[in-house]
Amino acid sequence: xxxxxxxxxxxxxxxxxxxxxxxxxxxxxxxxxxxxxxxxxxxxxxxxxxxxxxxxxxxxxxxxxxxxxxxxxxxxxxxxxxxxxxxxxxxxxxxxxxxxxxxxxxxxxxxxxxxxxxxxxxxxxxxxxxxxxxxxxxxxxxxxxxxxxxxxxxxxxxxxxxxxxxxxxxxxxxxxxxxxxxxxxxxxxxxxxxxxxxxxxxxxxxxxxxx
Amino acid sequence: xxxxxxxxxxxxxxxxxxxxxxxxxxxxxxxxxxxxxxxxxxxxxxxxxxxxxxxxxxxxxxxxxxxxxxxxxxxxxxxxxxxxxxxxxxxxxxxxxxxxxxxxxxxxxxxxxxxxxxxxxxxxxxxxxxxxxxxxxxxxxxxxxxxxxxxxxxxxxxxxxxxxxxxxxxxxxxxxxxxxxxxxxxxxxxxxxxxxxxxxxxxxxxxxxxxxxxxxxxxxxxxxxxxxxxxxxxxxxxxxxxxxxxxxxxxxxxxx
Numbered sequence: 001x002x003x004x005x006x007x008x009x010x011x012x013x014x015x016x017x018x019x020x021x022x023x024x025x026x027x028x029x030x031x032x033x034x035x036x037x038x039x040x041x042x043x044x045x046x047x048x049x050x051x052x053x054x055x056x057x058x059x060x061x062x063x064x065x066x067x068x069x070x071x072x073x074x075x076x077x078x079x080x081x082x083x084x085x086x087x088x089x090x091x092x093x094x095x096x097x098x099x100x101x102x103x104x105x106x107x108x109x110x111x112x113x114x115x116x117x118x119x120x121x122x123x124x125x126x127x128x129x130x131x132x133x134x135x136x137x138x139x140x141x142x143x144x145x146x147x148x149x150x151x152x153x154x155x156x157x158x159x160x161x162x163x164x165x166x167x168x169x170x171x172x173x174x175x176x177x178x179x180x181x182x183x184x185x186x187x188x189x190x191x192x193x194x195x196x197x198x199x200x201x202x203x204x205x206x207x208x209x210x211x
Numbered sequence: 212x213x214x215x216x217x218x219x220x221x222x223x224x225x226x227x228x229x230x231x232x233x234x235x236x237x238x239x240x241x242x243x244x245x246x247x248x249x250x251x252x253x254x255x256x257x258x259x260x261x262x263x264x265x266x267x268x269x270x271x272x273x274x275x276x277x278x279x280x281x282x283x284x285x286x287x288x289x290x291x292x293x294x295x296x297x298x299x300x301x302x303x304x305x306x307x308x309x310x311x312x313x314x315x316x317x318x319x320x321x322x323x324x325x326x327x328x329x330x331x332x333x334x335x336x337x338x339x340x341x342x343x344x345x346x347x348x349x350x351x352x353x354x355x356x357x358x359x360x361x362x363x364x365x366x367x368x369x370x371x372x373x374x375x376x377x378x379x380x381x382x383x384x385x386x387x388x389x390x391x392x393x394x395x396x397x398x399x400x401x402x403x404x405x406x407x408x409x410x411x412x413x414x415x416x417x418x419x420x421x422x423x424x425x426x427x428x429x430x431x432x433x434x435x436x437x438x439x440x441x442x443x444x445x446x447x448x449x450x451x452x453x454x455x456x457x458x459x460x461x462x463x464x465x466x467x
Binding site: 109111112115117119120122123125130133134210 | 261262263292296299300302303304306308310311312313314323324327328356358372373376
């Protein structure tokens with residue numbers, strides 16, 4: 001492997017990491033309001049949350065990316081491919097992550113809410129001080145899975161010409177034709193990145209544990 | 212109207228009638244034990260006073276203020292959040308399963324409501340919390356998480372947490388049912404202490420009959436959503452009038 005190829009792969013890996021983190025950051029920003037809307041006492045908010053989840057959970061990341069890069073310009077908006085990629089990844093993952101938020105909130109034992117009521121907390125105090133801190137801890141392992149899913153989904157948005165790991169790998173393959181070596185290497189690369197992300201999530205998990 | 216006033220309260224879950232047109236009152240400072248077979252509506256009474264279970268019909272008032280309703284002109288309308296919170300502020304509850312907040316250390320479990328609901332300054336709330344912990348014999352556990360305590364210790368913390376909001380009415384829902392008899396005794400000792408040293412109105416659901424006899428000045432026997440006997444403990448336990456009460460007491464005492 002030439003140093004130019006190595007540089008291409010490293011740059012691609014770096015782009016993959018940025019796409020993963022960017023997409024996941026957007027997903028989390030979406031997940032909390034949408035997840036909370038899903039468990040709201042307000043019917044309208046519940047409906048909004050439901051529509052978001054059903055709409056974007058069903059939307060293929062690939063098609064979303066195409067839409068942002070090729071369809072949106074015809075409406076007068078031109079997005080950077082990387083930005084469009086993050087948008088497509090995050091909007092889709094946001095639907096999954098908001099289900100994680102909803103599930104974790106609903107899994108907090110009802111006795112906790114009853115105790116908050118017995119101490120005369122307002123519903124929002126109960127949510128903020130009692131339910132959410134417990135729920136967030138329960139969300140972290142699932143968010144970890146979401147990060148890995150997000151990492152793998154970045155390979156899909158290569159098709160809108162984002163020079164991430166898979167895109168650059170294909171460039172090298174089209175130059176040297178050595179499919180086994182190139183794609184074997186990519187698999188290892190993704191594996192290592194997944195391992196690093198998972199380790200980081202475990203560290204966070206340990207950090208927020210109370211005993 | 213009595214200090215606590217139930218007027219024609221009914222509640223059903225599906226086909227199961229839990230409370231059947233129930234009316235009764237409790238005076239300020241009274242200690243009332245609710246006994247009766249499971250499913251007879253005792254816990255539902257406590258949960259309604261804590262606004263955890265909504266009555267189907269009837270009214271409940273605390274010190275002339277309706278809990279589930281508010282007055283608008285001459286009419287009673289369903290209470291808004293603010294009204295309910297105001298009336299509810301006089302009541303608190305200790306639960307069978309303790310329900311301490313696992314994400315907070317013991318001290319913060321106790322100070323959280325005084326600081327954020329009552330607006331007590333933090334150091335004042337903490338000083339008071341330490342006094343309460345001393346009262347329940349757990350001053351050394353202030354910086355522990357609930358999961359590091361035994362069940363009996365958790366329940367004593369829960370009692371301290373309830374007293375920290377300075378309630379006028381303390382509801383105790385089978386607070387020793389989840390504990391071994393020996394551990395339960397520690398908790399009951401703490402509650403005897405509370406009963407002796409404060410004038411808080413207490414409503415308790417319990418199967419610990421000797422404790423009920425020691426602490427309460429009135430016992431209500433529930434059966435199928437109605438109060439079938441209402442007497443001081445000596446009378447209720449020594450010479451119950453109702454055949455159903457005699458049967459119930461016999462079965463409870465045999466269990467031990």
